[in-house]
Amino acid sequence: MAIGQERVLTEIEKHARQARSGDSAKMRESVAAIRALCDLLLESDEQQPAAPAPRAIPLSASPAPQPVLSEKKLVEDGANGDSLFEF
Template identity: 60%
Template sequence: MAIDTTRILNEIDKHTKRARNGDAAKTRDSVVAIRALCDLLLEDEQSLNDIPAPRAVPRSSLQSQTVTAVNKLKEDDANGDSLFEF
């Protein structure tokens, strides 16, 4: 799920205004938030470029597995070979 770029840029603007009007601690917090938002923008842009195209799996690489019953459990009150027969 990608976040709209405009929304992130609006958040950066909001934190820029707070950084200019706040004291040193608030300025630092706002700058950290701006950095995180910029990283989010760059990461989102990079992930769009890095999405691999789906590729087909060759049929020969698929292995079929067979299950063989070696020892059947025999009980006196069982009705048959089905798993659903009790």
């Protein structure tokens, strides 16, 4: 879903108002948000999608879970325990 340029510009204006009216910490947060929104705007101008965006795969189309195999211990000569590090 693409975000419209007007919406991004409106958000930039809102954060600019907050930066002017807030304290130093609020100003830094607002300026950081403005930077992120500007980057978003510039990226969307550079990357005009040639093909439509991929659609999400519905959850019902997910593969069926693999059945759990029975937990049958393998007994070998020379093995001395249940450790995973036994070779």
